[in-house]
Amino acid sequence: MENFIPEALFSMLERRDELSVAERKALESLSWRLRSYGDGDEIIPERSEPTESCLLVEGLAARSRQLANGNRQLTAVHVPGDFVDLHGLLLKVMDHAVMALAPCRMAFAPHSEVRRIAAEFPHLGRLLFMTVAIDAAIQRNWIACMGRMDPLRHIAYLVCEVYCRLDVVGQVKDRAFDFPVTQSEVADLVGLSIVHTNRTIQELRASGHVTWQGNQVIVHDWDGLARLADFDPTYLNLVRRPR
Amino acid sequence: MENFIPEALFSMLERRDELSVAERKALESLSWRLRSYGDGDEIIPERSEPTESCLLVEGLAARSRQLANGNRQLTAVHVPGDFVDLHGLLLKVMDHAVMALAPCRMAFAPHSEVRRIAAEFPHLGRLLFMTVAIDAAIQRNWIACMGRMDPLRHIAYLVCEVYCRLDVVGQVKDRAFDFPVTQSEVADLVGLSIVHTNRTIQELRASGHVTWQGNQVIVHDWDGLARLADFDPTYLNLVRRPR
DNA sequence: CGCTAGGTTGAGGTACGTCAAGCTAAGTGG
DNA sequence: CCACTTAGCTTGACGTACCTCAACCTAGCG
Structure with missing residues (x-):
């Protein structure tokens, strides 16, 4: 949208494998929508069904699970460059919430476009899904x-x-x-x-x-x-x- | 290899989305290699670099992490139909071991072939990576x-x-x-x-x-x-x- | 100046872990 | 067929690591 360049995502991916120029361009070409959040804000609510994936650009975020007994457990921390909501793309319904641990800037891209570039550039697709696997390894x-x-x-x-x-x-x-x-x-x-x-x-x-x-x-x-x-x-x- | 049909995997995936005939055929066409394990056997060692993905066909398996203090933590249980080692495909080096919780039969397919069908059938690829995302949700x-x-x-x-x-x-x-x-x-x-x-x-x-x-x-x-x-x-x- | 969120400290209870023993059932060798 | 072993389950006794409750302290902010 506003000619956004996902530098942190590039760092994150290029630390693991080479990105071709075409792949970088594909990521840049997504119609990113930027949004800011304050400390503690809910970014993606539990049980929602996002139609966009979001990338943490700046700040710190967490996945949060609220239990019936009133307790809260944070199940993941996210740092800039993390493609936080690929999970939502694959899973449809959020089983947890994503919240800002600190003031955050997030970039959103439509699931349809992410799916499109993942299909068009299978290697890039694997790298994106690799980030999901890394999240799983962390967990x-x-x-x-x-x-x-x-x-x-x-x-x-x-x-x-x-x-x-x-x-x-x-x-x-x-x-x-x-x-x-x-x-x-x-x-x-x-x-x-x-x-x-x-x-x-x-x-x-x-x-x-x-x-x-x-x-x-x-x-x-x-x-x-x-x-x-x-x-x-x-x-x-x-x-x-x-x- | 031996005309193996991954029925449990079909159940697992079709519970989440429709599989086309071509997609089923693609899964069947992988050169599956079957192997049996006894109770407690190590299926994939920690720090190994598998070149095949494995699917649990029968039995029960677990992911196991051994700590320096001698303690062991099991981080996941796997049931028949689980494509246990897509993680290995995306991550290259195993950060944990996979072991048999009970006598198991596993089917192995080369990473290269899995990559190929995931690229050729992007929807199928998404479904396979969805299983990784489900593992993450479980964790x-x-x-x-x-x-x-x-x-x-x-x-x-x-x-x-x-x-x-x-x-x-x-x-x-x-x-x-x-x-x-x-x-x-x-x-x-x-x-x-x-x-x-x-x-x-x-x-x-x-x-x-x-x-x-x-x-x-x-x-x-x-x-x-x-x-x-x-x-x-x-x-x-x-x-x-x-x- | 008072209020609030966050950090710190103390006291007391309890839910865990550890150690140790005994039990049962299945397997093994005589 | 019976001793013997072994893996798994169960129970009791005891200590401690953690939780809860309740203050108090500090810095930032209105």
Whole structure:
């Protein structure tokens, strides 16, 4: 629409495989519609049936599941470059909501057009669906973290993951990144109470591997942090390979 | 190869959308290779780079993640009809292992052929990748269960989910299904200790909603069980829709 | 200056995990 | 056919990691 160029998406995909000029042009040619959201805004409601896919351009978003007992669980974090709603394209009905964890800019493109370029450029289509598979891989690791890791390692793991994913799109500067997420939201990410989340973050700070105050996270000792969290970035597929 | 017809896959896909004759033929035409596995066998090792996708034909399988602290977390259950290793096709390197929860028969087809039919029949390709998106949706719900549900509801949810998924491929008879999984494996599925898993299963039995002895699970009161688990099958996409 | 959202701390209870033992049923070798 | 083993299930005792409740503190904002 407004000649939008999805740079972050290019970074995200090109980190995994080469994009041809035609493929880039195809992505650019979608009739993108840009929209902004405030902190906490609902971007895609649960049970809705989106007709557009959305790409996170700026900010931070999350997938959120509201349970009958009133609890909330966040099941994914999304960073710029993430094609957040390919799931909706394939699944039709949203089984969860997508919300802004921080002020966000999103770019929307009609499902019909995404389907068209995926069919016309099968390799590009595979790359787009690869992002869905990466989301799934991330979620598998979250399951492992929730089931079999203690809170300290779990939160350390979260920091490692967000660090890597933000790094792909150039949002890590001097081993530091912006993480405008409240401790209450972190609690809903890791499935702990707010109080225990707070204490665990303090414990993580005390470990000396990171500084985490306000929205700023600084990783002083990547290797130590990764060792603590048993973090192996293989699942993020940060390798350029023909796909 | 041996004129194999992936009936369970047809059921799985046709439950979600119509398959044309050409699409069915395309799936049949893959050079399937059949293999059997015993209980507990490793089907796809962690860190391997499969060149074939595999389809579960008979039995029960799981995705397994081994942690450095020696713990194991199972991150997914697979039932007949599940195209287990499309993830491998898109991701190249396995970030987890696939193992047999029970004696299994698997059908393997070369990635190159799967890629070819996905490109040649874009609608079929979307359906195949839809199964990846459904896996992701299932995992999101597992995350919610692990983070924000008590063990009783979590295990009840597991029963609901397996029930629905087995039903799609005709493996539920008279509200009962075969579930040849040890309590130790259930523990690794839900992220609890064996002892607590045992006590929770007893509690579930005592609730009267299910009989669960040996490998046999009988659901006496589906509505009650679903209410207990706050189970809403939307995420399984059990609706026929053009995709 | 007061209000609010977010962060922090303390106290007390409980739902989990761990350890250890005993039980049952199926399989194995004599 | 019976000892013996083994895998899986069950139970009890005990400790602790986590949750809940309730304050209080701080910074930002009207």
